[in-house]
Amino acid sequence: MKTLITIVIVIVAAFILIPQWLFTVDETELAMVTRFGEPKRQITNPGLNTKTPFVESVTKFDKRLLRYDASPADLLTRDKKTLHIDAYARYRIVDSLKFFQTVSNEAGARRRVGDLVDSALREEIAKDNQVDIIKTEREVIMQRVLVASASKAREFGIEIVDVRTKRIDFLSTVQANIFARMQAERSRKAKAFRAEGEEEAAKIRAQVDKEKTIILANANKTANILRGEGEARAIEIYASAIALDQEFYLFQRSLQAYKLFLNEGTTLVLDSDNDLFKFLEHAGPLGIDHESK
Numbered sequence: 001m002k003t004l005i006t007i008v009i010v011i012v013a014a015f016i017l018i019p020q021w022l023f024t025v026d027e028t029e030l031a032m033v034t035r036f037g038e039p040k041r042q043i044t045n046p047g048l049n050t051k052t053p054f055v056e057s058v059t060k061f062d063k064r065l066l067r068y069d070a071s072p073a074d075l076l077t078r079d080k081k082t083l084h085i086d087a088y089a090r091y092r093i094v095d096s097l098k099f100f101q102t103v104s105n106e107a108g109a110r111r112r113v114g115d116l117v118d119s120a121l122r123e124e125i126a127k128d129n130q131v132d133i134i135k136t137e138r139e140v141i142m143q144r145v146l147v148a149s150a151s152k153a154r155e156f157g158i159e160i161v162d163v164r165t166k167r168i169d170f171l172s173t174v175q176a177n178i179f180a181r182m183q184a185e186r187s188r189k190a191k192a193f194r195a196e197g198e199e200e201a202a203k204i205r206a207q208v209d210k211e212k213t214i215i216l217a218n219a220n221k222t223a224n225i226l227r228g229e230g231e232a233r234a235i236e237i238y239a240s241a242i243a244l245d246q247e248f249y250l251f252q253r254s255l256q257a258y259k260l261f262l263n264e265g266t267t268l269v270l271d272s273d274n275d276l277f278k279f280l281e282h283a284g285p286l287g288i289d290h291e292s293k
Helices: 002-021 096-102 104-123 131-133 138-154 172-244 247-262 275-281
Strands: 022-025 029-035 038-043 047-050 056-060 066-067 073-075 082-093 160-171
Touching: 022 029, 029 096, 038 104, 056 082, 056 096, 066 104, 073 104, 082 104, 082 131, 082 138, 096 104, 096 138, 104 138, 131 138, 138 160, 172 247
Parallel strands: none
Antiparallel strands: 022 047, 029 038, 029 056, 066 082, 073 082, 082 160
């Protein structure tokens, strides 16, 4: 019975003493061993470590990249204009001893990094004009902010590795006026482009109409020439045909007239000496005796 009690006591003591004696440090952590609140040693390598039970304690810090998001702020430029700026910083803890002695924990680190970045950002923004910051100087300014804030952050065991802006913009009250001016400018340019287009279109239409008129005039001219030549040739052929046998031509034309006028049921009242009766009263040029017919 006493042996069992002894074993139980040993097991309970082990559960109590081992956590007070051994501790582990992860690859993503830094550790600071303190004795009654005073730092004694820092541990930078991962693995199993020991400490004095009930006397020493361990504080761990994340050594990965951490992020600080600054509150959006309205900052004055050199030309006394205001910009709305939203920035952030990336930092890591590199010296756990300095870090513990100066800022104690990550909440204190965020406040310290925020103060350094905000101060440097205000100072650098005040050195440039608004238009330069918007157009060309943004990256240069953020690099200067990084250099200025990183040099001071080393005093706290912190390395600031990057400072960037999420947004640099005009104030909302100014944006409306800027957008209105931009719209007016774009509208003016659009109207100018449309006017130029309409002018060019009018020139093209005028040129096309001119070419169309010339083409039609030339076509009509050619058609009239060809028509005149054709009519002249036809008249020449008719004249040649008539000259060969005028009596036959008159006879043929008379037959055509008879066919046109002397339809069934048609009555004509004419003088007996009318030219229409010429080939009805006498033999025609072909020697046909109409009376005998």
